[in-house]
Amino acid sequence: MRLFEDLDAATRVGPGIRRDSYGEGENAAHVIVAEAARDLGLDVTTDAGLNLFMTLPGRDRDRPAIVIGSHLDSVDNGGNFDGAAGVLAGLAIVAGYRDAGRTPGCDIKVAALRCEEAHWFDGPYVGANIALGKLDAMYLDGLRRSDTGRTLADHLREHGGDPDAIRGGAAHLDPDRIAAYLELHIEQAPVLVERDLPVGLVTGIRGYRRYANATCRGAYGHSGALPRIYRHDAVAATVDVIARLREEWRRIEDEGGDLVFTVGRIATDPDHDGPSKVPGAVDFSIDIRSTDTAVLTRMDDLLHAAIDEAAAGHGVTFDLGERSANPPAAMDADLLAKMTRAADDAGIGTMEIASGAGHDAAAFATGGVPTAMIFIRNRHGSHNPDEHMEMADFGEAVRLAAGLVAELTV
Numbered sequence: 023m024r025l026f027e028d029l030d031a032a033t034r035v036g037p038g039i040r041r042d043s044y045g046e047g048e049n050a051a052h053v054i055v056a057e058a059a060r061d062l063g064l065d066v067t068t069d070a071g072l073n074l075f076m077t078l079p080g081r082d083r084d085r086p087a088i089v090i091g092s093h094l095d096s097v098d099n100g101g102n103f104d105g106a107a108g109v110l111a112g113l114a115i116v117a118g119y120r121d122a123g124r125t126p127g128c129d130i131k132v133a134a135l136r137c138e139e140a141h142w143f144d145g146p147y148v149g150a151n152i153a154l155g156k157l158d159a160m161y162l163d164g165l166r167r168s169d170t171g172r173t174l175a176d177h178l179r180e181h182g183g184d185p186d187a188i189r190g191g192a193a194h195l196d197p198d199r200i201a202a203y204l205e206l207h208i209e210q211a212p213v214l215v216e217r218d219l220p221v222g223l224v225t226g227i228r229g230y231r232r233y234a235n236a237t238c239r240g241a242y243g244h245s246g247a248l249p250r251i252y253r254h255d256a257v258a259a260t261v262d263v264i265a266r267l268r269e270e271w272r273r274i275e276d277e278g279g280d281l282v283f284t285v286g287r288i289a290t291d292p293d294h295d296g297p298s299k300v301p302g303a304v305d306f307s308i309d310i311r312s313t314d315t316a317v318l319t320r321m322d323d324l325l326h327a328a329i330d331e332a333a334a335g336h337g338v339t340f341d342l343g344e345r346s347a348n349p350p351a352a353m354d355a356d357l358l359a360k361m362t363r364a365a366d367d368a369g370i371g372t373m374e375i376a377s378g379a380g381h382d383a384a385a386f387a388t389g390g391v392p393t394a395m396i397f398i399r400n401r402h403g404s405h406n407p408d409e410h411m412e413m414a415d416f417g418e419a420v421r422l423a424a425g426l427v428a429e430l431t432v
Contacts, residue, residue: 023110023114023413023416025054025055025058025110025113026102026103026106026110028054029041029051029054029055029094029102029106030102032050032051032054033047033050033051033096034102035047035099036099037099037407038098038099038100038101038406038407039096039099039100039101039102039407040096040098040099040100041094041095041096041100042095042098042142042167042169043095043136043137043138043139043141043142043143043148043167043177044072044136044137044142044143044167044174044177044178044180044181044183045142045167045177047095047096048094048095048136048137049181051094051095051106051134052072052074052094052134055074055076055094055109055110055113055134056074056076056134058113059074059076059113059132062076062078062113062116062117062120063120064076064077064078064116064132065077065078065079067194069152069153069192069194070152070183070184070185070187070188070192070194071136071137071148071149071152071153071157071178071183071188072136072149072178072181072182072183073133073134073135073136073149073150073152073153073194074094074133074134075131075132075133075134075194076112076113076116076131076132076133076134077129077130077131077132078116078119078120078126078129078130078131078132079125079129080125080126080127080128080129080130080431081125081126081127081128082127082128083128083129085127085128085129085201086128086198086199086200086201087128087129087130087131087199087200087201088126088128088129088130088131088200088201088202088204088427088430088431089131089132089133089195089200089202089203089204089386089391090108090111090112090115090130090131090132090133090203090204090205090206090423090427091108091109091112091131091132091133091134091135091203091204091205091382092105092106092107092108092109092111092112092133092134092135092138092205092206092207092381092382093105093108093109093134093135093136093137093138093139093149093382094106094109094134094135094136095136095137095138095139095142096139097139097141097405098141098169099406099407100404100405100406100407100409101404101405101406101407101408101409102409103208103400103404103409103411104207104208104210104404104405104409105138105139105207107206107207107208107398107411107416108205108206108207109132109133109134111206111416111419111420111423112130112132112133112206113132114420114424115130115132115420115423115424115427116130116132118424126427126428126431127431127432128201128431130427130431133153133195135147135149135150135153135382136148136149136152137149137174138150138381138382140380141168141405142167142168142169143161143165143166143167143168143174144165144168144346145157145161145165145174146161146348146385147380147381147382147384147385148161148165148174149382150382150385150386151385152188153193153194153195154193154195154197154385154386154389155191155192155193155194155195156193156385156389157188159188159189161174162174162175162178162185162188162189163175197386197389197390197391200386200391200392201392201430202354202357202391202392202393202394202430203383203386203387203391203392203393203394204357204393204394204395204396204423204426204427205381205382205383205393205394205395205396206395206396206397206398206419206420206423207381207395207396207397207398208397208398208399208400208404208409208411209222209375209397209398209399209400210378210379210400210403210404210405211378211403212401212403213373213375214373214375214397214398214399214400215399215400215401217373218371219371219372219373219399220370220371220372220398220399220412220414220415220418220419221365221370221371221372221396221397221398221399221415221418221419221422222372222373222374222375222396222397222398222399223358223361223362223365223372223373223374223375223394223395223396223397224353224374224375224376224377224383224394224395224396224397225313225352225353225358225374225375225376226313226350226351226352226353226376226377227313227350227351227353227376227377227379227380227381227383227384227387227395228280228282228311228312228313228350228376228377228378228379228380229311229312229313229315229318229347229348229349229350229351230309230310230311230318230346230347230348230380231308231310231318231321231322231345231346231347232307232308232309232310232345232346232347233307233308233325233342233343233344233345234307234343234344234346235305235307235343235344236305236306236307236308236340236341236342236343237303237304237305237306237340237341237343238256238259238260238303238304238306238332238338238339238340239256239302239303239338239339239340239341240253240254240255240256240259240300240301240302240303240336240337240338240339241253241254241300241302241337242294242299242300242301242302243299243300243302244298244299244300245297245298245299245300246298248300253300253336253337254300254302254336254337254338255300255301255336255338256290256301256302256303256304256336256338257290257301257304258336259304259332259333259335259336259338259340260288260304260306260332262328262331262332262335262336263325263328263329263332263340264285266324266328266331267283267308267310267321267324267325267328268283270320270321270324271283271321274317274320274321279312279314279317280312280313280314280317280376281310281311281312281314281317281321282310282311282312282378283308283309283310283311283321284308284309284311285306285307285308285309286307286309287305287306287307288304288305288306288307289304289305289306290303290304291303308325308342310322310325311378312350313350313352313376314350315349315350318347318350325342326342329342348380348384349388351383351384351387351388351393352387353383353387353393353394353395354387354392354393354394356392357392357393357394357426358374358394360426360429361394361396361422361426362374364422364425364426364429365422368421368422368425370418370421370422372422375397377395377397379404381395383395394426396419396422396423398411398415398416398419399411399412399415
């Protein structure tokens with residue numbers, strides 16, 4: 023598809039893609055997509071957060087609209103399909119209506135959302151929540167871009183956005199005026215590849231509880247001279263906590279529960295540690311994800327109990343730091359059933375699958391919008407230059423999504 027090639031050419035930096043949120047790369051992608059939408063004769067608008075909306079008017083414009091969308095930003099040195107596939111899928115669907123000379127029963131709105139990747143601004147689906155009028159105003163000055171150090175409000179103003187309108191709760195999309203939100207996205211794990219299936223039907227998006235800046239503080243000592251009972255070993259204490267959580271992870275899996283648990287960072291102080299020293303300080307992170315709020319709470323409670331026990335047992339102190347959290351987002355059961363039937367009727371191989379990564383669809387689902395999500399088979403994972411989505415698989419996903427849209431817009 024030519025638009026994928028255009029996006030690649032405009033935003034490739036070295037081996038990968040750089041579509042920085044509220045920066046040059048994301049802006050370039052929005053220009054390309056907006057021009058394509060105008061060529062299709064769509065109504066093109068932006069909101070206070072510079073989200074892009076491309077609308078094919080329906081016969082009855084008073085009916086709630088169908089919104090098809092995703093994001094156009096990428097991580098630094100990312101791939102060309104993460105996010106963009108969902109936006110271009112929306113354009114492909116409305117192009118089909120144009121080519122066939124058909125008018126849908128209601129508006130179909132293709133959304134190219136801003137700032138989904140926490141790589142740049144570590145906030146909750148920034149563009150989607152702005153569009154829905156749900157972004158907490160504290161994020162405008164509280165979020166700083168990872169490379170520039172400047173605030174979200176600064177970057178918005180620089181590129182023509184309106185942070186003051188966002189502070190006031192301005193919303194471009196009213197959940198009551200959306201019949202359904204549909205997002206297509208490459209899968210970011212190898213499940214569909216391993217199952218040899220082109221498409222996955224997402225059942226839900228995992229919520230998370232995350233402690234990005236946790237610490238354990240003990241006391242340094244001589245590794246040869248200090249007996250065990252006199253040690254305040256920060257590494258040993260932290261390992262005990264991790265082991266407790268991993269044991270619980272296995273137990274929850276054995277019970278049939280949904281959970282992933284990650285310690286993404288664990289480090290001693292290079293200025294003080296060494297092979298002959300008992301470590302006195304550890305910095306680490308904890309990331310707990312599940313589609314089940316009860317599982318998140320269970321693991322979070324265990325984490326606090328485990329650090330209390332490890333602190334007492336090793337004579338150390340823990341500080342988990344600030345917790346960030348997002349709730350799980352269930353996809354709409356009726357839309358999922360419709361897609362399952364359509365896939366069966368069309369002979370498209372698929373499976374139900376939970377999303378471990380966050381997506382803009384979560385903001386819509388938790389905001390009260392009936393939401394559906396389709397994964398597209400993708401080799402080599404995502405957030406790297408080697409993302410690989412076959413156009414044939416993209417076509418199957420678009421065919422399935424178009425059938426759902428046709429059913430919803432009669």
